[in-house]
Amino acid sequence: MARPTPELIHALRVTAQKLKNGTHYQWGHMGGCNCGNLAQELTKLSKDQIHRYAMERYGDWSKQVDDYCSSSQMPIDLIINEMITNGLTIEDLKHLEKLNDREVLLRLPLEKRYLKHNVRDDVVTYLNTWAGLLEDQLLQKIVLPSINDLQPA
Template identity: 75%
Template sequence: MARPTAELINALRQTAYNLKQGTPYQWGHMGGCNCGNLAQELTKLNKNQIHQYAMQRHGDWNEQAEDYCSTSQMPIDLLINEMLNAGLMLEDLKHLERLDDRQVLLRFPFEERFLKHNVREDVIKYMNAWAELLEEQLLEKITLPSIDAFEWA
């Protein structure tokens, strides 16, 4: 599961919002699919640039994650590296493309867990639920000093 970071949480929420507002979505397009839309938000590249980078190597996001090399200078690997630096793990790319991370799905009532990976509304629901999960994990790590730690004048 992704490392909970404010950058990733914000990117997930902004991507879900963009999709809800009608940003281009096309599951079969490497720059306009589930991962492609999140990549746009994290990297500030447009969907055509992302697609062009991905087409320099074979495969969908699942295969791109499998073939990822951190020392490669291939544009798609540099792009994936930016996404990993924001808190994602390679497995998250695979799960996002299929909307099948168990931890995220468990946040939905049983009858709502059967999301379709290529349906815009399901992608929006999944990204928002994932952002909520990561936010909860991030907040668990934050400890504020107790009031006893302050000296009062």
């Protein structure tokens, strides 16, 4: 599961909001699909740039991340590397493209867990739910001092 950071949580929520507000979405377009839209937010590249870079190698996002090499200078590998640097894992990217991470889905009501990977509203639901999960994980790491730990001035 992704490393919960405020920046990643923000990127997930911004991506969800942009999709909700009608930004380009096309599941078969490497820059306009589930991963492509998040990649736009994390890398600040355009959907067309991401798509063009991905087309230098064969396959959808799942295949691209399977072939990912951290030391490669292939543009798609640089994009994937940037996403990993922002806290994501290879598995996160695979799950995002199919909307099928078990931890994310378990946070949804039972009747809402059957998301379709190529439906904009389902992507928005998944991204917001994932952001909420990461936020909860981040907040659990925060330890405030107890009143007994405070030294009198």
